[in-house]
Amino acid sequence: MPTGTNVLGLAWLGLIGAGLTYFLWFRGISRLEPTVVSLLGFLSPGTAVLLGWLFLDQTLSALQIIGVLLVIGSIWLGQRSNRTPRARIACRKSP
Structure with a gap:
């Protein structure tokens, strides 16, 4: 059973990690x-x-x-x- 720490870790990776990565990637493509x-x-x-x-x-x-x-x-x-x-x-x- 997932713990609260596991759920927070998954949320961090999904929202912050992936979201920030895609934002920076597409911003880079628009400028470079x-x-x-x-x-x-x-x-x-x-x-x-x-x-x-x-x-x-x-x-x-x-x-x-x-x-x-x-x-x-x-x-x-x-x-x-x-x-x-x-x-x-x-x-x-x-x-």
């Missing part, structure tokens, strides 16, 4: 390019790992730390590549 926002979805697992380490005293292996750093580096590279100006192709006007 979709390719930039789509890369940010890769932060979710790393954020969960770091929050578990900070608040739940979970231990991190070297492989997990390397994985989080690889994801952050990949996001940085992806965002950086979106900012580089594209070469323009000169077009001639037809006579």
